[in-house]
Amino acid sequence: MKKxxxxxxxxxxxFVLAAEPASLADxxxxxxxxxxxxxxxxxxxxxxxxxxNALTLxxxxxxxxxxxxxxxxxxxxxxxxxxxxDAYSQAGLNAGGTGRAVVADPESxxxxxxxxxxxxxKTQLTLGRQRLVLDNARFIGDVGWRQNQQTFDAAVVxxxxxxxxxxxxxxxxxxxxxxxxxxxxxxxESASHVFNASYAGWSAGTLAGYxxxxxxxxxxxxxxxxxxxxFSGSTGVTSxxxxxxxxxxxxxxxxxSSPLNYRASYWALEAGLGGKPGSVSLGxxxxxxxxxVGFKTPLATLHAFNGxxxxxxTTPAAGLRDSYVKVAANLPEGFSLLAFYxxxxxxxxxxxxxxxxxxxxxxxxxxxxxxxxxxxxxxRKLTAFPDVRKIxxxxxxxx
Numbered sequence: 001m002k003k004x005x006x007x008x009x010x011x012x013x014x015f016v017l018a019a020e021p022a023s024l025a026d027x028x029x030x031x032x033x034x035x036x037x038x039x040x041x042x043x044x045x046x047x048x049x050x051x052x053n054a055l056t057l058x059x060x061x062x063x064x065x066x067x068x069x070x071x072x073x074x075x076x077x078x079x080x081x082x083x084x085x086d087a088y089s090q091a092g093l094n095a096g097g098t099g100r101a102v103v104a105d106p107e108s109x110x111x112x113x114x115x116x117x118x119x120x121x122k123t124q125l126t127l128g129r130q131r132l133v134l135d136n137a138r139f140i141g142d143v144g145w146r147q148n149q150q151t152f153d154a155a156v157v158x159x160x161x162x163x164x165x166x167x168x169x170x171x172x173x174x175x176x177x178x179x180x181x182x183x184x185x186x187x188x189e190s191a192s193h194v195f196n197a198s199y200a201g202w203s204a205g206t207l208a209g210y211x212x213x214x215x216x217x218x219x220x221x222x223x224x225x226x227x228x229x230x231f232s233g234s235t236g237v238t239s240x241x242x243x244x245x246x247x248x249x250x251x252x253x254x255x256x257s258s259p260l261n262y263r264a265s266y267w268a269l270e271a272g273l274g275g276k277p278g279s280v281s282l283g284x285x286x287x288x289x290x291x292x293v294g295f296k297t298p299l300a301t302l303h304a305f306n307g308x309x310x311x312x313x314t315t316p317a318a319g320l321r322d323s324y325v326k327v328a329a330n331l332p333e334g335f336s337l338l339a340f341y342x343x344x345x346x347x348x349x350x351x352x353x354x355x356x357x358x359x360x361x362x363x364x365x366x367x368x369x370x371x372x373x374x375x376x377x378x379x380r381k382l383t384a385f386p387d388v389r390k391i392x393x394x395x396x397x398x399x
Contacts, residue, residue: 020067027068033399034076036060038147040394044088044101046386052088052101057081058147060112070119078112080105080147080180091179105147108180113151122160129153132170133301134196135208135230138248138268141301146178150299164201170194175216175299189217191256205233205245214298215256222298225255228266234274244281246270252295262293264319270326278329278337289319289348307342307356308376309388319347335363346382354380370396 021027037059044052062076082088082105086096090106115128132152134140143150153174159167175188192215198208209229216223228250234242250266265288272281285305287295294315297305306312306322322344329337340358345351356378364370374392378385 024068027066027071030066032064032066034060034062034064035399036397038394038396040105040147040392042088042103042105043391044103045389046101048386049089049101050099052097052103053084054088054103054105055083056103056105056107056147058105062113067119072117072119074113074115074117076111076113077109078148079109080107082107091183093180093182104178106180106182108148108182110148110176110181112149124158126154126156126158129176130156132156132194134168134194134210135198136232136246136304137301138305139210139212139226139228139250139297140194140196140299141304143178143301143303145301145303148178148180150178150301151176164199166196166198166200168194168196172214185219188219188222191215191217202233204235205231207231212299213255215258216298217257219298220257220259222296223254223256223258224252224296224298226250226252226266237273241273241275244270244272244274244279246283260291260293262290264288264290264293264295266295272326274328276330278327281326283324283326285320285322285324286347287315287320289315289317292317294319307340307344307378308358308360308374309356309378309390310376311354311356311378311385311388312344316346316353318349320353321345321347321350333363335361337361352381353385354378354382368397368399370398372396 021030039057042054058080060076060078062074064074065072085094085107088103089097089100091102091104093106111129113129113131115126115130117124117126129151131142131149132140132154133142152172154170154172156170172190172192172194175190177186177188179186181187193213195211196208198206200206212226214224228248230248232246234244237243248268252266253263254260266286268285270281270283272279289295294317296315302313303310306320312320322342324340324342327339331337338360342356344353346353356376358376360372360374362370362372372394376390378388380387
């Protein structure tokens with residue numbers, strides 16, 4: 001269930017026609033059908049649980065009208081089916097998966113997106129169920145790796161009136177999470193305010209600032225207020241080599257209906273060198289803690305951070321330090337490689353929680369097909385964490 005960049009993403013992804021339809025009937029006739037099908041096998045070894053083996057197919061079918069007097073509408077349905085739904089735990093939804101490792105791709109059929117959007121000049125308003133991704137998705141994202149995306153029942157306003165400046169405000173009424181609406185925590189009732197501003201007018205990079213005031217009725221402990229800023233970009237070193245960098249800092253407190261009382265900090269630094277063959281980067285991300293509460297990122301695209309084994313989707317109460325090496329390479333025959341080595345430590349005590357190796361190999365075939373093989377291996381140093389090994393094979397079709 002989930003996809004929508006503040007409508008700007010939609011406008012830039014090919015849904016705007018050369019000539020605006022003359023009538024509502026023309027707008028409907030000139031609309032565009034979208035189709036996404038993703039077949040994935042995921043294997044999980046996580047002692048003392050039984051192994052999980054999930055073969056799932058995600059099918060997403062949508063229709064977006066042409067623009068008429070500034071208005072546009074989109075409807076998208078999504079189905080996730082499994083060859084054997086009891087060969088893995090669907091986050092506790094299936095009795096047959098009891099005792100097996102979790103693969104967070106439950107079988108479901110849902111409305112993924114359903115929204116009405118209006119554009120006037122360089123300002124756009126989108127109302128309804130939609131996808132929302134801000135910055136690098138560390139705080140607000142669509143969890144695109146999972147078969148069922150995270151979407152938001154929301155009102156989103158995005159403005160680009162000022163040169164190279166993007167201003168975004170969103171009111172989030174409900175969070176439609178990856179566990180599907182069958183799960184007790186599949187939907188979060190929300191009264192949350194999201195503010196984000198970014199400026200890309202400097203050759204050295206993009207500056208962003210944000211305030212995320214998140215309040216969830218049925219997940220009160222995840223309610224939090226986060227204020228922060230980031231800067232990311234690149235600078236030429238030679239004609240063929242660039243210095244890559246990103247820095248971010250944030251502060252967080254309890255907010256709204258939260259029963260907690262804490263103030264935690266966050267910072268991240270990454271630097272590397274990149275060119276046509278690929279890039280190598282070093283980075284560290286620190287999610288702090290206070291009063292036995294770890295820094296929270298409840299609406300993030302979590303799988304993209306702190307290791308693909310997904311051991312740290314929730315920050316430990318003692319906080320987390322993730323020191324990593326990242327390698328990206330453009331290989332012969334159109335193959336792409338992305339690999340990480342992580343060393344995880346608890347922020348408060350400094351004890352090493354474990355090490356993780358991640359690797360992904362992918363290749364596009366024509367305009368519509370992509371094949372991916374992916375691997376994650378976490379080896380623990382503390383008994384509080386399990387050893388985890390995951391393998392994925394995936395084929396995706398996008399139209």
